[in-house]
Amino acid sequence: MPENKNLVFDKNGKELTEEEIQERIEILRKLIQDDKHLHVRTDDNWLTRFLYPTKFDPEAAYKRMVDYYKLKAENPKFFFTESPNKLSEFLNTELKIVLRDRDLKGRRVFITQMGKVPNNMSLFDLTHMDDIWIEAVLDEPETQKNGLSSIIDLSKTPWTILKWLTPANMRVGSRKADLVPFTDLHIHVVNSSPILNAAIALVFPFLSTHTKEHIHFHYSDWSSLHKFVNPEILPKEYGGTQEIDFDAIREEYVYNNASRIVKNLSASYKLD
Template sequence: MPENKSLVFDKNGKQLTEEEMQERIEVLRKLIQDDKHLQVRTDVNWLTRFLYPTKFEPEDAYKRMIDYYKLKAENPKFYFTESPNKMSHFLNTELKILLPDRDLNGRRVFITKMGEVPNNMSLTDLINMDDIWMEAVLDEPETQKNGLSSIIDLSKTPWAISKWLTPGNMRVGSKKADLVPFTDLQIHIVNTSPFLNAAIALIFPFLSTHTKEHIHFHYTDWPSLHKFVNPDILPKEYGGTQEIDHDAIREKYLYNNASTIVKNLSANYKLDL
């Protein structure tokens, strides 16, 4: 039976009351307000996105926030800061899409089809797309509590992306993945090949133990994937039943919320104060 995600426990396993949660929210808000380097929102939704992954420990959430935005300040090419409209030429492809429904544990489900990578796309462009989509859902309380299932489809992946697999790129990308404030990030790899298995072997040493533990290889075994993601919400190509309306989903989550996404993407850490 799935865990009751409406309950919140601290790192010692103690169930928190609403009052205790509010007290911890206020502690984190004060830590941020006293920090001249952090340029972030201090409303409840912003604070809880970092509190849920850290078991509502304010000091841990504060440290994670600093680490995340310091990484951004030191590696600006790995973070997007503009409107989704600036990326519409890539967003309007079938490369990445958010599913309307959630998986069996209430996680958002995000699909990346590497075979749809355009010839003129850079690694930075690909990362920028992820930033936009993530900011479209990170304010959702249910997403903050439950996390994200990322399905990465490697079918027809172009050989050209091998040039992206440099030690520097993989090191920063791995660290960013560890710090993105998802309570639970599950990664499902499907449609691999011998070439792609070799590429994955290059990437693995740069991944943290925590990330490795949350990667699942399904190849083309759809019943294996369905143990995590109900087929009723998946496209037919993954053994599901759904017809996905990409245009409607992009309009609802990206373009209708462009101003909020831009505001969220502007959060930063000032290194030169």
């Protein structure tokens, strides 16, 4: 776990006092309340999810929030706004899951096994699943501060998903990845191959420099993955020791928090 985990620093490296943190929260709250187009929660927990990624710069946090929800308003198909129960057909598979434990830097760990994409799933179903799982953990203070490690397993990936890789889809998807309020988002690609890497190369031009710098290709080298995610928390197929109880985790993180998740997913920006 990270040392000094309770310390908060601004963009200049200055450690912030509790009073200074609260002052910046209040500035962001006022900016939101003055914006008639932005409809989001204004409690401290909601505001800190956008303040942590911007080093507690209220103006930058406000801009990121506006940009994120404008993107949602302009591209509604890419964003989920309903109850998780509406997507239970896909949620109740082993396609996506969060782990109970965190990586070496205190990040929440999120696993996607692309080989388990159902035949009837669309790109939008896949992004909607991400929305649900992200909202299931993003209210956690530790996740807000430390971020997310996303493990994407490409083993047995169906070739049908290549039709999703259109320039329009990749532009929206990459923009959404840049704006989602994670302080630190690391993507770990495992079980890849030269052919799948060629497909990934199509996506790279649409990614920001920051996102590219945080993508790690491990193939099936688990010692490489373990430099970021300790094996004690990983399932056996990734060189770990754990058995994942998919049903119990889904119930605990998603279905037991469905009303909160729906409320969070309803956040919006009204375009003129």
